[in-house]
Amino acid sequence: MTKTFTRNDLIRYIYQETTEREKQEIEQKLLLDNKLFEEYKNLAEVSMELDRVDLSPSEKTINKILNFSKSINLHSA
Amino acid sequence: MNRNEVSDKKLVSAYIKGNEEAFELLVERHKNRVFTTINLIVRDNYLAEDLLQETFIKAIKTIKSGRYNEEGKFLPWILRIAHNLAIDYFRRDKRYPTMVLEDGSAVFNNLDFSEDSYESLQIQKDTHDRLKQFIEELPLVQREVLVMRHYMNMSFKEIAEVSGVSINTALGRMRYALINLRKKITVNRSAYDKNLYPK
Incomplete structure (x- = not known):
């Protein structure tokens, strides 16, 4: 990384928006800096937790959507 | 198929x-x-x-x-x-x-759960309920970036464009969103542990 490393770069790293070179440099820094690694670990854990929020709509709503789809045929116009 | x-x-x-x-x-x-x-x-x-x-x-x-x-x-x-x-x-x-x-x-x-024992369902439900609540409690600008990045899979560049802010601002909001959630989760876990294992 030619620019100065910032905490925001950790976020780009967690969300896999770094270049391959940046990724390697961040990983190098993480190995050498315990405090930074701790922050990374904490933020990455929360990010993984977020995947668990998975809400389901009701069957009723899904059926309405599917029925609507079956009821219209705009191609024939 | x-x-x-x-x-x-x-x-x-x-x-x-x-x-x-x-x-x-x-x-x-x-x-x-x-x-x-x-x-x-x-x-x-x-x-x-x-x-x-x-x-x-x-x-x-x-x-x-x-x-x-x-x-x-x-x-x-x-x-x-x-x-x-x-x-x-x-x-x-x-x-x-x-x-x-x-x-x-x-x-x-x-809420959807992958495991099926009553106990694990209950624990997961509690955790997920709280996490959802914590997300809802975030300041609006942080919540928006979090939803766009994490659930909509938009890049920070796209989020910056849609929100009319710099990429750094979008990244900063995401970072604070995660930090705030982390704090809330930690406080919650600590309270949960105190209830489970009172002195």
Whole structure:
């Protein structure tokens, strides 16, 4: 990384928006800096937790959507 | 046909040709992600159900009228529709900045869980309920970036463009969102432990 490393770069790293070179440099820094690694670990854990929020709509709503789809045929116009 | 092996692109193509079962698979595959995105923005289960329906109806009309761009990907496309409808709702009703937290108890009955023992279900439910609540408690700008990046899979560059802020600002908001959530989760765990193991 030619620019100065910032905490925001950790976020780009967690969300896999770094270049391959940046990724390697961040990983190098993480190995050498315990405090930074701790922050990374904490933020990455929360990010993984977020995947668990998975809400389901009701069957009723899904059926309405599917029925609507079956009821219209705009191609024939 | 293995339901998970068929790509969204193939399903959309089949749907364009009139295969309703293909659409059913698309809905089944993405309903939770779209619903979660809407729900975390509007913080109201009933409204989220309505907006989900509106989102898919808009998608159906676009696809069936031959206006769908097959080059794009289905999920990001439908998530954009969902996000726009959720934001439009607030703009229309001028409720956006001052939305009051709803009870939301009905939402919690609809959470998906992968394990099936009663105890594990209960623990997961408690954790997920709280996490959802913590997300809802985040400042609006942080919550928006979090939803766009994590649930809509938008890049920080795209988020910056849509929000009219710099990429660094978007990154900073995401970072603070994660830090705030981390704090809330830690406090919550600590309180939970004290209840479980009182001195």
